[in-house]
Amino acid sequence: MVQETGDKKEIVVMKEVPLKEVDWKPVTALGKLVKEGKISSIEEVFALGHLILEPKIVDILLPNLQEDLLLIGQAKGKFGGGKRRIFRQTQKKTSEGNKMKFTTCAVVGNRDGYVGVAVGKSKETVPSRDKAKQKARLNLIRVRRGCGSWESDAAEPNSIPFAVEGRCGSVRITLMPAPRGKGLCVEKECAKILELAGIKDIWSKTKGQTKTKLNLIYALVDALKKLSEVKVKPVDITKLCIIEGKLKSEEIIPDSVSTKTSVQQQEAIEA
Secondary structure, eight states: OEEEETTEEEEOOOOOOOOOOOOOOOOSHHHHHHHHTSOOOHHHHHHHTOOOOOHHHHHHHOTTOEEEEOOOSOBOSGGGOSOBOSEEEEEEEETTEEEEEEEEEEEEEOSSSEEEEEEEEESSHHHHHHHHHHHHHHTOEEOEEBOOOTTOOOOSOSBOSSOEEEEETTEEEEEEEOOTTOOEESOHHHHHHHHHHTOOOEEEEEESOTTSHHHHHHHHHHHHHHHHHSOOOHHHHHHTTOEESSOOOOOOOOHHHHHHHHHHHHHHHHO
16 A cells, blocks of 8 residues: 655555454353363263254364365266366346356365265355355264275275165166275266275265256265164174274383383382
């Protein structure tokens, strides 16, 4: 900004004022428990069967949450030569003119067993994007993982424990466990969801009008939900390395360290 004072001109630098952080005031009972510190992990929320109604709960319990936007919009260019966009634009014919509306699909996940997908709609692009991200946090689900491939004996939950089918409209998608190192052999937008869910290797088979991206995405989410609905015997849990939610990191104590601590405890007791 240039400010004139008589015959001289002075340059005044305008500093940006930082925005104040708004203090979160929870409305639901679950939000109050999270803010008070009585619930400190997302696993407790799913174990107790609470319903998440505030996006801030997920942000606090999963600080390493990642988000992405899926390409569900129309492709620009003649004969479908352009690339798909993240916004799907629709119009409504009225006497006043065309009323446009934008649709966005967002996915959030921690790459370790938790993922959420949702759609946001608005008359403008930015509000539809923000709505989709907030709703995706509310639609968070816990994904069951395992190593159910007959080609691999690796005791690592890199895939899914068994084959499962999801459906939406005419779309049918079948997810099948794959061996370690195979990768995500699935459609690109579905691969983004599986990657944020923590699944590294998978095979897939689709039927129907898969060009309708939203139906394909909804079918994939339906298949992930059905993984947790199947009852599994306790013997198969260890055999298929089935885990629900995020991996529990257990610290392995060497034998030398454990013997030293046991000797120190005995000497303290004798003293």
